[in-house]
Amino acid sequence: MGTVFPDGEIIFRQGDAADCLYFIQSGKVVIYQEKDGREVPLAELGKGDSFGDMGVFMGPIRTESARSLGGVRVITADYKFVLKKFRDDPSFAFQIINTMAQRDRTRTEEQEKTVEGLNLQQEELTAQNRELKDAGQAAGESRDKSVDYYDFAPVGAIDLDEDGIIRGINRSGTAMLGAGRQDLLGLSFASFVPQENQDEYRNHLLECRRSSEGVVTELLLNTRKGVPTKVQIFSYPKQDPDRVVYRTLMTELASRQQTEEDSAGS
Amino acid sequence: MAIPRSPESPSGRYQNPDLRLKGGSRVAVIGGGPAGSFFSFFLLTMARQAGLDIAVDVYEPRDFSQPGQSGCNKCGGIIYGSLVQSLAADGISLPSSVVQQGIAGYTFHTDEGSVRINPPSEEKRIASVRRGAGPCGVALSLSTSFDGFLLTLAEGKGAKIVRERVTEAVMLKGMPRITTKSGDSEEYDLLAVALGVNSPDLKLFEGWGTGYAPPATTRTHITEILLGNDAIEKCLGDTMHVFLLDIPRLEFAAIIPKGEYATVCLLGNGIDQEMVESFFRRPEVMGCLPSGWTPAGTQCRCFPSVTLGGAESAYGDRFVMIGDCYVSRLYKDGIGSAYRTAKSAAQTAFMTGISRRDFHRHYRPVCDAVVNDNRFGKVVFAATNLIKRSPFLRRGVIRMTNGEQAGFATPSMSSVLWDTFTGNESHRNVFFRTLHPVFLARLLHETVMGWVFSLKSH
Numbered sequence: 001m002g003t004v005f006p007d008g009e010i011i012f013r014q015g016d017a018a019d020c021l022y023f024i025q026s027g028k029v030v031i032y033q034e035k036d037g038r039e040v041p042l043a044e045l046g047k048g049d050s051f052g053d054m055g056v057f058m059g060p061i062r063t064e065s066a067r068s069l070g071g072v073r074v075i076t077a078d079y080k081f082v083l084k085k086f087r088d089d090p091s092f093a094f095q096i097i098n099t100m101a102q103r104d105r106t107r108t109e110e111q112e113k114t115v116e117g118l119n120l121q122q123e124e125l126t127a128q129n130r131e132l133k134d135a136g137q138a139a140g141e142s143r144d145k146s147v148d149y150y151d152f153a154p155v156g157a158i159d160l161d162e163d164g165i166i167r168g169i170n171r172s173g174t175a176m177l178g179a180g181r182q183d184l185l186g187l188s189f190a191s192f193v194p195q196e197n198q199d200e201y202r203n204h205l206l207e208c209r210r211s212s213e214g215v216v217t218e219l220l221l222n223t224r225k226g227v228p229t230k231v232q233i234f235s236y237p238k239q240d241p242d243r244v245v246y247r248t249l250m251t252e253l254a255s256r257q258q259t260e261e262d263s264a265g266s
Numbered sequence: 267m268a269i270p271r272s273p274e275s276p277s278g279r280y281q282n283p284d285l286r287l288k289g290g291s292r293v294a295v296i297g298g299g300p301a302g303s304f305f306s307f308f309l310l311t312m313a314r315q316a317g318l319d320i321a322v323d324v325y326e327p328r329d330f331s332q333p334g335q336s337g338c339n340k341c342g343g344i345i346y347g348s349l350v351q352s353l354a355a356d357g358i359s360l361p362s363s364v365v366q367q368g369i370a371g372y373t374f375h376t377d378e379g380s381v382r383i384n385p386p387s388e389e390k391r392i393a394s395v396r397r398g399a400g401p402c403g404v405a406l407s408l409s410t411s412f413d414g415f416l417l418t419l420a421e422g423k424g425a426k427i428v429r430e431r432v433t434e435a436v437m438l439k440g441m442p443r444i445t446t447k448s449g450d451s452e453e454y455d456l457l458a459v460a461l462g463v464n465s466p467d468l469k470l471f472e473g474w475g476t477g478y479a480p481p482a483t484t485r486t487h488i489t490e491i492l493l494g495n496d497a498i499e500k501c502l503g504d505t506m507h508v509f510l511l512d513i514p515r516l517e518f519a520a521i522i523p524k525g526e527y528a529t530v531c532l533l534g535n536g537i538d539q540e541m542v543e544s545f546f547r548r549p550e551v552m553g554c555l556p557s558g559w560t561p562a563g564t565q566c567r568c569f570p571s572v573t574l575g576g577a578e579s580a581y582g583d584r585f586v587m588i589g590d591c592y593v594s595r596l597y598k599d600g601i602g603s604a605y606r607t608a609k610s611a612a613q614t615a616f617m618t619g620i621s622r623r624d625f626h627r628h629y630r631p632v633c634d635a636v637v638n639d640n641r642f643g644k645v646v647f648a649a650t651n652l653i654k655r656s657p658f659l660r661r662g663v664i665r666m667t668n669g670e671q672a673g674f675a676t677p678s679m680s681s682v683l684w685d686t687f688t689g690n691e692s693h694r695n696v697f698f699r700t701l702h703p704v705f706l707a708r709l710l711h712e713t714v715m716g717w718v719f720s721l722k723s724h
Contacts, residue, residue: 001350001360001368003389023354026361048357075354076389085355091312091613092355098315 001025002075005068016062018055020076024048027072031064043103044069050099056082156250159238164189164205176223176231176250189248192222208235208246218253285583285621287455289319293615294444294454295425296432296467298326300601301589302460303416304608308356310423312616322424323452325444327431330398330414342488342522342531343412344369344506346689347391349602358419363410365393366524370504374667374683375550376660377512378716381667382505383680392506392688394524412601435459435470442584456620458611459587460604464570468591476582476622481593483571487532487542490566495526497556502528507554508687510663512654513544517647518597518687521554528555533572533597572600576637581625586611593633596643599689607633643693646686649700661720662713669712678705 002025005011011022014034022029024047031043031051042064045051055062056079077085085092150157156176159168166184174181177192193201197219204217214236220228235248287293293309295302306322313320345353345360353360368390373382385391395412421427430446435457437443442457461468463483471478493501502523509519518533532545545551546561573594580587588611594603610632611625618624653659663679670677682699685691699705 001362001365001390001393023351023359025354025359047359050355075351075391076387077351077355081348081351085352089352089609091308091609092352095355095357 002073004071004073007068007071009068011066011068011072011074012052012055012062014062014065018052018060018062020052020078021050021056021082022052022066022074022076023050025073025075028069029066029072029074030069031066033064039065043106050096053096053100158189158248158250160189160205160235160246160248162209162245173250176221176229176252178223194220194222194228196220204233204235205246208237212237221250223252285624286619287313287318287320287616291318291320291455292453293320293322293456293458294442294452295322295324295458295460296435296444297460297462297465297589297591298324298328298330298417298420298427299413299460299462299589299604300416301604301608302326302458303413303420304605305458305460305588305612306420306425307358307416307423308609308612309616310420310425312612314423316616321426322420323426323428323454324417324420325428325430325432325446326417327429327447329429330411330417332398342520342529343395343397343524344522345393345395345412345601346599347385347387348690349599349605350391350393352605360393360395361410361415364395364412364415366396367394367504368392369394369506369522371506372684372687373505373507374510374664375507375554376510376654376664377550378657378661378664379668380550381664381671383667383671383677383684385684386677386681394506394522394529396524432467432470435474437585440583455584456615457585458615459585459591460589460608461591463573463590465591471587471591476579476585478580478587479578480591481577482574484533484535484574485537485569486534486572487530487537488568488570489530489542489561491528491530491555491559491561492526493528493556493559498523498526498528501554501556509545509548509550510650510654510660511545511548511550513541513548516541516545517651519545519551520687521551537569572597573603575640576633580633581629582622584620586615586620586625586629593636595636595689596640596693597647598687602689603636606636639692639694642697646693646696646700650686658713658717659709661716662709665716666709666712675708678702679709 011029012018024045026047029045029049029051030041031045032039032041034040043051051066052062054064082096151170153170153172156173157170158166158173161167166187166189169177169181169184174184177184190198190201200217200219204215204219207215214234216232216234218230218232221231223229223231230253232251232253233248234251235246237245238247293306295306302324306324309320310322343366350360369392370390371382371384373380397413398411417427428446430448430450432444433447434445435442436445438453442454443451444454444457445451459468459471461471463480468480472480502521504523506523507521509521511519513519515536516532516534518531520531522529522531530545532542534541543561552559573590574596576593577587577591580592588607589604590600592607594600607629611629614624614628618628653663663683666675666679667683669675670680678699682696682705685696685699686693
């Protein structure tokens with residue numbers, strides 16, 4: 001009895017001519033829409049349900065597709081039968097309206113569930129965003145603190161790029177070299193090293209490039225005093241996205257010796 | 267005397283508020299055949315949708331799960347396409363255990379030849395069913411009775427099935443009271459009588475209250491023939507075989523395949539054993555049955571009555587008759603008539619009221635439409651009889667139908683024959699289609715051509 005559609009067979013496709021209603025006698029049907037080449041499932045119907053009414057009432061073209069789910073047996077009713085049935089039996093209209101209302105309610109509930117899910121996702125994303133912002137702020141604060149530590153460190157600190165050009169320098173460093181920060185940035189640190197110590201300095205840089213732990217070298221440096229001052233430079237590679245690849249810490253050996261003597265005396 | 271107006275009635279018409287179904291109302295349905303089951307099903311469905319608690323008791327002593335005549339409502343057992351569609355629209359799916367066979371078409375047999383008519387739709391929408399659980403002689407039936415299936419549906423909606431025979435039904439102080447064989451007596455707000463014209467219990471209501479007079483009936487014949495699946499497939503296939511034979515008083519004859527059985531159904535005016543034997547002697551009939559078969563061995567046969575017209579005074583205050591004890595379509599679609607009258611009566615009782623006036627205004631027009639259509643049916647069957655008696659017309663009809671089925675012409679005769687012997691269209695619709703000049707001209711043409719060819723062949 002009726003028409004049988006095996007599992008997976010398309011009963012009608014979106015855009016087909018809508019010429020009849022379907023009443024499910026046994027089995028299941030999935031109703032879906034095709035959007036951007038994807039199937040968006042709308043409803044799963046079973047025995048006693050009807051489908052295809054939207055096409056019959058809304059226009060001559062199907063707005064949805066229907067496919068058999070595990071095999072289905074249906075009875076069809078054409079437009080003439082539906083009109084005749086409406087005339088002879090008004091309760092049939094109620095039945096159809098009831099079916100459409102139930103389906104509408106199911107879809108509204110599904111949409112509400114989807115909106116609820118989206119709201120939950122949005123809340124989660126907002127929370128994640130807030131956490132990220134907090135983490136970013138903490139990182140910024142930490143960075144600022146690091147900048148402060150760097151700037152006010154008691155030793156001279158210079159950031160050099162791979163060519164030995166000064167890319168950053170703290171307050172102690174500028175005091176030791178005897179020039180303003182803006183004047184020093186972009187200068188080669190080698191220009192402060194006397195001629196006799198140029199080889200040591202070059203070796204220091206080469207060694208630093210190879211080493212991951214840092215290199216210590218003692219050499220003379222032309223400082224603000226106008227006479228070469230003996231300093232100890234400690235350089236280590238610095239992981240940074242910009243061009244600076246070394247951080248060099250400078251300690252005047254005279255000052256250091258004095259500090260050590262002060263420590264021993266106390 | 268002027269009818270007092272009820273202030274509660276918005277339309278200004280008098281309505282006795284007591285003559286309406288409300289929460290807690292009790293309804294008795296006598297007879298659990300299709301009419302009683304449909305009535306209970308629709309009434310309870312509407313009540314549930316409206317949130318009303320209505321109790322329905324269905325009095326049915328027969329057990330439809332028993333094979334043989336005790337559980338059978340004795341009819342051809344064909345459900346036509348429009349009814350199958352209507353049931354589907356009501357959410358009623360016929361399970362495969364109920365459908366004995368999907369009928370794929372009709373084969374018409376005359377002494378001038380046979381022609382198969384395919385249905386307008388490719389979809390199988392005609393079902394042969396068993397009213398009981400099977401013919402006499404079947405020890406254990408695996409099939410489900412159609413009547414039993416419907417009764418289960420009504421029970422599923424909340425109807426209480428009372429397996430007792432009603433011995434007395436009276437109106438006491440304006441309220442129906444039912445007494446059963448065991449002596450139990452119950453009062454109800456509404457009594458719906460859904461007895462078939464073959465039920466002896468119908469006598470309980472003759473002249474009852476409103477002056478009920480049963481409809482005119484005629485005797486029919488039904489035989490169940492055990493042929494086996496192979497013979498059914500080979501001889502009958504999946505079509506219903508209709509015979510247009512020149513046998514006096516025989517209006518309609520058909521053999522309907524039902525699983526491994528075939529149901530022979532003869533309708534006419536006063537069918538008797540002699541007519542049945544005459545039918546089985548016809549070569550057109552025996553050609554549809556296995557060679558060597560004789561009707562002598564058939565065990566399950568009966569001569570039930572069918573309704574021809576409409577009953578008188580079949581409703582009153584708190585009382586309504588439904589199904590073929592009121593009205594049925596002429597020679598076809600008894601189950602469809604039960605469906606229509608039961609649904610209309612349930613809608614009237616629930617939506618309008620249970621007074622005589624309510625049933626007169628809202629229920630009677632549905633039944634009158636059937637009675638009026640049967641008048642056209644008598645003309646259509648008279649024309650069919652004329653064709654059966656005239657070899658020239660028979661030849662013309664067969665030639666015209668053959669041409670249409672071969673695709674040479676639009677199927678006008680095919681659709682007329684189809685709709686005459688199925689319940690899809692009204693007799694009135696069929697009648698007016700036969701009056702179309704093109705139809706008559708083609709029939710005349712084919713009849714003349716058939717006569718000319720017969721002369722040449724002689």
